[in-house]
Amino acid sequence: MANISPQGARVLSWIDEHREEVIGFLQDLIRIPSVNPWFTTDGEICREGEAQALVAEKMKALGAEIDLWEPDPADLARYEGHPGYYADHRFEGRPNLAAVVRGTGGGRSLLLAGHIDVVLPGEGWTRDPFGAERADGRIYGRGTVDMKGGVAAMIMALEAVLRSGLRPKGDVTVGTLVDEEAGGMGTLAFVDRGYGADGCFMTEPSGLMVSPLCRxxxxxxxxxxxxxxxxxxxxxxxxxxxxxxxxxxxxxxxxxxxxxxxxxxxxxxxxxxxxxxxxxxxxxxxxxxxxxxxxxxxxxxxxxxxxxxxxxxxxxxxxxxxxxxxxxxxxxxxxxxxxxxxxxxxxxxxDCGEIPGDHPFVTLCAESLRALGVDPVVQGSSCHTDMGWFIRRGTPTVNFGPGDPRIAHHTDEFVEEEELLTATKAMALALVDWCGVDEA
CATH class of the missing domain: 3.30.70.360 (Alpha-Beta Plaits)
Incomplete structure (x- = not known):
């Protein structure tokens, strides 16, 4: 993928022309305070369901099949003793979302996954943590890095492909998950429901590094x-x-x-x-x-x-x-x-997860960056991400997303606008190459 295909060039042009829509979608996500209730009893800021409704509305507009459900610990009790299972977690008003764009056939499938919950803002902010303020080429707010920036980038990458008049040959599933910040039970419920793919972007912040493992x-x-x-x-x-x-x-x-x-x-x-x-x-x-x-x-x-x-x-x-x-x-x-x-x-x-550093999906991700003039770096994620369950269920997964992971959970958390757009472009190019595309 040293050269960008004509279809890829069309998609990149769409992203450049609609950069404000990419940024605006992230701002809309940030303005919904979807704090994981593990950290607080304040229901006013535990609005994961509202954030999922926003994603569902976006994906419906793209023609996706929507599956929105609240995980049930009782139904998952057979996973006791496995990663991500916590019998006392509750999910009323905290649904998982799977949105599937069906392919035309003959291509590899792709999963675009990320969690919708965030941690508490904490003290010391100089900006509204849920204001999504833009300043000096940055977007500020709780979750800009961890990890609504990645969620916005992956969804807008898919939208860029579809709005460019292309249709993936393989199915593309968008999964936005709850409860990652308190152990990952949303991901357990997601894979238990049968979702997986031939490759997966887990869009945790990586600073645009391609991460084939996490601890x-x-x-x-x-x-x-x-x-x-x-x-x-x-x-x-x-x-x-x-x-x-x-x-x-x-x-x-x-x-x-x-x-x-x-x-x-x-x-x-x-x-x-x-x-x-x-x-x-x-x-x-x-x-x-x-x-x-x-x-x-x-x-x-x-x-x-x-x-x-x-x-x-x-x-x-x-x-x-x-x-x-x-x-x-x-x-x-x-x-x-x-x-x-x-x-x-x-x-x-x-839990942790790992795929080989020379896996074809890792190589594809690196080549997508190289096509954009970014020298790719392959490096493991030092923190936990939800990639483990996907890998154990047979979905090769890399962590890849915008934002410096060291800024996650910080006061005045921010993501660089250009990094958000680069991540969107890289995933869009990878989607075109991995799934294959037809003219819509």
């Missing part, structure tokens, strides 16, 4: 118990009823996590990953009163794992066991902790 992510909580007592008073030996400072005991684990990370740095690496897997402490909560030693300390952590470490179900159970053993050995070095061992609770196991 798995574990969220855990370590609870370290102490014994409260007046902090200003002398305390005797804990065996005689003296206080034990849970913060002091937690510090022991924090120090040893640094040692664990030095070990992981040398052996938990991948040639396509820019950084090794690590255990990152993300939250610490301890103590009840300024005048008391802490009765307990809670350490939340995030640990990554590689596809090679996943079990037969795609989960990080071996890494969980490794971390549990590590914490147990740390506890054995302290008399109090030996008798009062800490508790480990696993909150999230977000």
């Amino acid at each position: 798995g992510i574990l969220w855990g909580k370590l609870t370290v118990r102490g014994r409260s007592g007046h902090i200003e008073m002398p305390q005797g030996d804990w065996r005689d009823g003296g206080a034990v400072d849970a913060i002091d005991k937690a510090r022991l684990f924090l120090d040893q996590i640094d040692r664990l990370n030095r070990d992981w740095k040398d052996r938990k690496t991948h040639p396509l990953q820019p950084t090794p897997c690590q255990v990152y402490v993300s939250q610490i909560a301890a103590g009840e009163y300024p005048t008391s030693f802490a009765n307990r300390a809670e350490i939340h952590f995030n640990a990554q794992y590689l596809p090679s470490e996943a079990d037969e179900k795609g989960r990080g159970t071996a890494v969980q066991a490794e971390i549990e053993t590590f914490f147990r050995r740390v506890a054995e070095t302290d008399p109090w902790l030996r008798e009062n061992p800490p508790e480990v609770e696993w909150l999230i196991d977000a």
Whole structure:
């Protein structure tokens, strides 16, 4: 695909002529605050259903067959123990969407997938997080990067092909999914419903890098118990009823996590990953009163794992066991902790996925960028994406989308307008080449 075909050139011209429509569609998505309810009880900003209605309206106008449904944990109970299944998640008003544009026949099928939920804006914004403000060639707002920018680009890429008077030979499915930010149950429901393709763009932000793998992510909580007592008073030996400072005991684990990370740095690496897997402490909560030693300390952590470490179900159970053993050995070095061992609770196991770096779909994505004058970079995604279930169900998947993934979840999150348009063009060219096209 070193040269752009006449059909591809038509599609690129359409995108250039309709750039404001591409940007405007992203702005419309941003203005709907589709915050995942995992992070809040504020129903006013948990409007995933409204965002899905906007996508459904767009896809109906393109002639797609629409399948809009609310995942049911009871119907998915057979997946207990698999990635993405959480019996307590609820989906009232939070539907998945699959929109299928039927091909004329004889071409490969394509799936364009992305999640519609976002995290809370948080504090410190200098712009309206749901205002979709444009300034200095950027679009600002929660989700511009993670990942409504990718959703807008993939849908507008398909629209560009269709509005250019072309029809894909293979079926093209647009899947917009809920609940990714809290574990990926929307994707589980999507593949359970039978959706897949010969190739898939998972349009998570990649900075236009082509990512044929992502790491798995574990969220855990370590609870370290102490014994409260007046902090200003002398305390005797804990065996005689003296206080034990849970913060002091937690510090022991924090120090040893640094040692664990030095070990992981040398052996938990991948040639396509820019950084090794690590255990990152993300939250610490301890103590009840300024005048008391802490009765307990809670350490939340995030640990990554590689596809090679996943079990037969795609989960990080071996890494969980490794971390549990590590914490147990740390506890054995302290008399109090030996008798009062800490508790480990696993909150999230977000699965990983990988296809070969030289897979034809990876090569196609790289060549689409090269045709646009962009030197392609093939590199794994350091964070979790929903590609794992697609790959395990036989759909070769790459992460590819606009936006710097480091800006995801930041205050004043933004995507560059030109990067949004380049991603739209690259996916449109790949669609033309992968699926084949006929004149409409």
